[in-house]
Amino acid sequence: MTDPLAKPRLLVARRLFDDLLEPLHTHYTLIQHDADEALSPAALREQLQGCWGLLGSGSEQVDAELLAACPDLRAVALITVGYNNLALEACRARGLRLSHAPGVLTEATAEFGLALLLATARRVGESERYLRSGRWQGWAIDQFAGAPVMGRTLGVLGLGRIGQRIAQAARDGLGMKVLHHNRRPVEGWGSGADSGWRSLPDLLAQSDHLMVCVPYGAGTHHLIGAPELAQMPAHACLINLARGGVVDDRALAAALQRGQIAAAGLDVFEGEPAVCPELLACENAVLTPHIASATLPTRRAMVQLAVDNLLAWARGEPGPTPIPI
Template sequence: MRQPRLLVARRLFGDLLEPLRAHYRLDVHDSDVPLSPAALTARLQGCWGLLASGTERVDAQLLAACPDLRAVSLVTVGFNNLDLPACQARGLLLSNAPGVLTEATADFGLALLLAAARRVGEGERFVRAGQWQGWAIDQFAGAPVAGTTLGVVGLGRIGAAIARRAHHGFGMRIVYSQRRASPEAVALQAQHLPQTDLLRLADHVVVMVPYGPDTHHLIGAAELALMKPSATLVNLARGGVVDDVALASALQSGRLAAAGLDVFEGEPAVHPHLLACPNAVLTPHIASSTLPTRRAMVQLAVDNLLAWAEGRPGPSPI
């Protein structure tokens, strides 16, 4: 029986892809530049499966143009690039890569919080520019972190891992908001609050909710106005959960002290108003970027495809 075709839509780790060749004919787009929607559609002609990142959009239009597509395996946790109703109507096999990036992302979340609150980015740029003339009593005075209140919007796997680090390592009080109480809350002595109360109370806020229509601009101008002027906002979720234009305005006006962002609306483009904010620490979607973690993400996506080739359920279905 002829092997089914599989499109690998991004440059990944070639050694991890090799086991797939026993079951699939691979078409590898060995580039960090994503395929355009038209190019993706063209490359998927005759393909049974797609191994993708969170960039490639799989929606009703693409599915109508790619009648042979039966499976999509993502190397990412987020799957807002999938039109789930359309995929489910087709009966596609779907998987993502949860769990394997939790600890690396949580480490980075705390690093981003500390960098923003303690003005690390501003200080580093100041030194590199040759502007430092010596110690001053209030130079780059930032906000305290230890013993303050951390608000976590979305206490899922990663949100809880950040909260554990903050609570046990920095003695922070944890408050959180989401639709239902989290089973992690008891061990963290975390208080479940409505989002409006969380924003008013917290000294620092980390956003860790999935992106979708219900969470688009979950943090916008009205929500930012509730926060303390001394507060820090960190977004590790997805671009679009936070209204970047409203955030830039709050940062520029002094309505908010600092922000740390690893994700952006329309990335890799970053809104120029955010780029103009010295009190924003901006990183290029690297929260999960340790080599072991990124390899584990690809391995889990490969494992799903290997399982499907053998007629078994994959380890991480959506």
């Protein structure tokens, strides 16, 4: 029998699905933080002592400081598609094996993006709170009149897998005109009068609804701030599915409070799980707790992909979804 103490130690930094983790016990000694709360930076450093690998989410910051404090760490498998929590240069210098979970959450995230758009534009959250509070006294001609979606123009900021799926569904299912801004042209999404690539200022000015799907990084920090919000039409809705920090939350709250734009739907926030208090005070904001990928099949697929990478590494093989560094 294999001595379990001889197996590489693997920290599982969140409560996941035990049945999906079971195959890892053959190759690793699992150290499990079996809770939904993220480990603090200090606790993460402590738990990683002597660990070869980390199975984590987007909450665990793997930076130069952590790597210096955890000399045995050699691999990180994320259950998320985004990996802005990894300091790639420091990871490259260490020679870490890195993986993420692209593809498996595209459908769930795209459909939630459309759900959030519809809920925001049609004031679903605001009107439900009104009804539940007992204030509803009957029908009125302009009560909770929202912004139309069908046939309007959707601007997609970031036309990756998720952005393209949203654009396709909005065009084919809701009859929307779709414009986009992306770092590079995307085949099949041209530059016609009613579709295609636009400069960021033109995208902001021409979109009835803006869907933010870009990954977070130094180049996209506060990509949407006060100057950009000022370029949007007053009837526009902004939806952020990307990462907290792509949108300046305080500037957005100020724009919402002034009526500079009509409404916003946010699934991600700067410094989450903390949320900007000014946003919490905005009745014209629909706020959800980072649940765009939250269908059970999708969340299981995300964990399974991380497990598949770890099992491949244990066999001395490349994992199926490495992060390019």
